[in-house]
Amino acid sequence: MSFLEKLNLAALGAGAVSLAWYLWRVLPQIGAVPAAEIAWKWPMGISLGLFVVLLIAGIVPLALTDPSVRARDGIIDDERDRDIERRGDAWGGNLMHLIAFAALILLFTDIDRFWVAQLLFVGGMLAGLLSIALKIAAYRGRG
Numbered sequence: 001m002s003f004l005e006k007l008n009l010a011a012l013g014a015g016a017v018s019l020a021w022y023l024w025r026v027l028p029q030i031g032a033v034p035a036a037e038i039a040w041k042w043p044m045g046i047s048l049g050l051f052v053v054l055l056i057a058g059i060v061p062l063a064l065t066d067p068s069v070r071a072r073d074g075i076i077d078d079e080r081d082r083d084i085e086r087r088g089d090a091w092g093g094n095l096m097h098l099i100a101f102a103a104l105i106l107l108f109t110d111i112d113r114f115w116v117a118q119l120l121f122v123g124g125m126l127a128g129l130l131s132i133a134l135k136i137a138a139y140r141g142r143g
Contacts, residue, residue: 001139002068002077002078002081002139003062003066003068003069003077004077004081004084004085005081005135005136005139006062006066007059007062008088008132008135008136008139009136010055010058010059010062011055011058011128011132012129012132012133012136013054013058014050014051014054014055014058015051015125015128015129015132016129017050017051017054018047018048018050018051018054018125019047019122019125019126019129021043021046021047021050022043022044022046022047022121022122022125023122025043025047026038026039026040026043026118035112035114035115036112036114038114040114040117040118044117044121084135084138084139085135087134087135087138088131088132088134088135088138089131091130091131091134092127092128092130092131092132092134093127093131095123095126095127095130095131096123096124096127099119099120099123099124099127100120102119102123103116103119103120103123106119
């Protein structure tokens with residue numbers, strides 16, 4: 001397993017946990033209170049912080065134990081890694097463009113900013129998770 005594949009697995013876990021925590025905090029409020037009164041800002045910030053902490057906690061042990069990182073040549077990827085990263089990032093980026101366009105449409109229709117923020121945050125997290133999942137599938141020979 002290449003170092004970048006391990007990094008993607010760590011990012012997938014960190015992203016899934018932080019998004020699940022955020023949804024666990026915010027979803028119960030939808031429908032129970034008006035959108036303008038839903039507490040989402042702090043949970044969103046905490047979710048982002050949780051993602052960063054989990055990602056660092058996953059990457060540091062990998063970097064300390066992976067022989068390719070400790071090698072003197074400093075090369076941790078090859079052409080296959082770069083191709084997989086490029087294709088996965090392209091799919092995630094394409095989805096993020098659609099999400100941003102949908103957010104603009106919501107803004108033009110004067111919808112509550114809660115929904116715009118949810119579309120951008122949750123949609124962005126899902127786009128990132130899709131990108132990572134496609135990379136992992138490609139590493140496993142299914143992409």
